[in-house]
Amino acid sequence: MIRGIRGAITVAQNDAALVLAETTKLLHAIIAANDVDAADVASVIATTTPDITAAFPAKAVRTYDGWDYVPVMCMHEMNVEGALPLCIRLMVHVETTVAQKDIQHIYLNEAVKLRPDLVK
Template sequence: MLVRGIRGAVTVDENTPEAIFRATRQLMETLIMRNDLDVNHVASVLLTMTPDLNADFPAKAVRSIEGWQWVPLMCATEISVPGAMPLCIRVLVHVNTEKSQQDIQHVYLGDAVRLRPDVADAK
């Protein structure tokens, strides 16, 4: 098996714990489904949020998914680039898989589809 990265992003309407939890969970559940992920093959997950999001940790939503409480998770603040998309949560999942790069389904939801329109419409 090879280690592959699966990317994704989602936007929220407001900086609240509920909005961060709900959006992160939706992003992860979609990513898991589209890639038919087995949590036992996941090495780690990196989550970032834009600087305007600080009401809670997105890792809480990932840990709430059955089996994912044992996966190493790390949260960080996204680089504050002028004009960058606001209110955005990004994820990078490191997974051991036999899939090729072309078979990986990256997931972009909400306004985040504008970040990668080339892969957001893959499914």
């Protein structure tokens, strides 16, 4: 079964190195919490709020060790008034036998405000 694993993280500023580093941190946390193997990943969607323009988060995913063949696409989130700024989100589509309720979604930095019900 394909399941979606959500994750989000914020960056302190629109800086290319920071966007790549924080995306890598988020991906690593998703992998560790859910025992994800790149061979089981169907695709990854990476989004940013419109205030992030310095780098593509997909680059961090594509260059993560062993993830070079995983299809990744970037896009911007809707520009909704009052939305959390400087936020990167990942949706990792993975083949797994883990039940939906047991998937570990990851929210880091200020992004913990997005889903406090899922933050452990």
